[in-house]
Amino acid sequence: MQSFDVIVIGTGSAGKTVAETVREAGKSVAIIDKLPFGGTCSQRGCDPKKVLVGAAELVARTSQLVGKGISAAATINWPDLIKFKKTFTEPIPEKTEQKFAEQDIHFFHGTATFLSERSIRVGDDELQADYIVLANGLRPQPLNIPGEELLIDSTGFLELTELPRDMVMVGGGYIAFEFAHIAARAGANVTILHQGKRPLEGFDKDLVEQLVEAMRAIGIFIVLDATVKAVAGEDGNLTVQYERAGQTHHLATGLVVHAAGRVADIADMALDKAAVEKGEKGIKVNEFLQSVSNPAVYACGDVADKGLPLTPLASYEGRIVAKNIVDGNKETYEKKAVPSAVFTVPTLASIGLTEEQARNEGRNVKITYQKTDDWYISRRINESFSGFKILIDQESDQIVGAHLLGTGSDDLINIFALAIEHHIPAKTLRRMLWAYPSHASDMSSMLET
Missing domain, CATH: 3.50.50.60 (FAD/NAD(P)-binding domain)
Known part of the structure; x- marks a missing residue:
């Protein structure tokens, strides 16, 4: 049986962050994945999807402007688009393995199954460690239907x-x-x-x-x-x-x-042999992202029963786990307002409370909702569907929720995220001088009292 200080299961944003950080601190590390190395986001999720979305946006933009200076809408050549997408995804597994080798991180391909509270089997190999980190993400939820x-x-x-x-x-x-x-x-x-x-x-x-x-x-x-x-x-x-x-x-x-929908990818791990409890969404963890039932196990990213399945959050959680393994449990998970976007055309973006949540909490908020298809920023590209809803606390003037629909929403939502995270009052954003005309320059109108 091979021994390490830390075993990490999963090579995506969370797992890679843990492995590299604890290795930098001098720990011996093994990392395991049953899928091509590099994780979901970079190969099977966010990044390749956004490549395809870029083409869809171009088709939409040209379609909207036919008869307004554009003579014909763009069309997608699907095989060529997929070939272009593969230029991003295909090099990732090999590059990831090369980097692990350079860092002296031992890597194994295959399904990881617990043998005991501190040991793992992967293929014909048996590994043990002081700490085991689960960062193996999600899989499609079984539909349990014929066919x-x-x-x-x-x-x-x-x-x-x-x-x-x-x-x-x-x-x-x-x-x-x-x-x-x-x-x-x-x-x-x-x-x-x-x-x-x-x-x-x-x-x-x-x-x-x-x-x-x-x-x-x-x-x-x-x-x-x-x-x-x-x-x-x-x-x-x-x-x-x-x-x-x-x-x-x-x-x-x-x-x-x-x-x-997707569920934590833990069905084939024999968690019972490691006394690891699972919750509704994944591995049950405490404020240190440590298993509530086995202190040798940590979980971060989408597989943990905490937070949203978002890449920036996975990296954030990976850093917490790494620090707690290296320094002892000192770093706690803090629930953050994390911006998210649905990359449709137009884009839908959101952060903070929804109107329903604010009302259920009894918050005293000013809610501003408006369709903006007649605003310049939409009219200039003939975008027929756009709008916003902003929630501002009446007493503190703090933005507690921001919801945007339209081209550029995925970038604009980050300014609202900054305001929420650092408690920047709405009046401060209203007084800012933004580059004009831009999506940010519309914030003053969105935040009018």
Whole structure:
């Protein structure tokens, strides 16, 4: 059995941060992953998705300006776009391994399974360590329906060499909405089947309604309260059976994409052998991101039962775990207001409290909501759907929530994040002189009292 100071499971943002930081501090480190090294975000998630979104944005922008100076809308050549995407993703596993080798971090490929509270099996190797860090992320949530094996997941979508004419997205969250926009702008007929009463439940209701309207305007068909019961057929010729309002419906399509949520990737780890407790969303941890039931185990990133599944948060948690392993438990997890964006076209971005949350908490807030398709910043690109909702505490003048829809929202939301994190009053932002005309220069109008 090989011995190390620290074993890390997962090579994404959280795991890589832990491994490199504790190695810098002189600890011996082993790192394990059953998937290609480098993590989800860089290879199967955020980064490659945004490459595809860039093409969709160009199609949207040119479409909006046809007859207003642009003679024809751009079109997407899907195979060429996927080839371009691969220039970002394909080098990552080898580069990640090379860097680990240079840092003298021992790496292993395969599924990690606990043998005891401080030992792991991976393939034919048995490893033990003073500390074991779980940073192995999420996997698609099982749907438990007949024909589930006929669906592809987000990884499969990002690897499609040809885009089918018709496709169905099962789910109503980030993945379904973002991929629907990409596919629709590339010429596919897209249907979203979501079992809830509203999609993107964590985002502002009014802005989500505007986004849904924008999606329907480009031909995306959205069905709510729709429970998928089965998928049948063969590749390229599938039938989705779903129920809505007590009636059974059948939908023919060429492709079905599983976009109905993800769960912690811990089912095959034999956690019971390590006395590691799991919660509703992942590994149960304390304020130090240490397992509540096994002090030798820490968990960070999406696999921990804390926070949102966002890359910056994973890196933040990885730094906390690394410091606590090196220095003892001194660094605690602090809940932060983290900005998030849905990279649809237009973009939806959010930070802080929603209107519903503020009202449920009984907060005394001023709420400003407005559609801005007639504002200059939208009109200049003929963007038909944009808006904002800002929540300001009436007593402290602190911004407690910001919700944006429109081109540039993914960058503008970061200014609101800065204001919330550092308690910058709304009046200070109103008085700022921003570059004009820009998305930031509209903040003064958004924050008018």
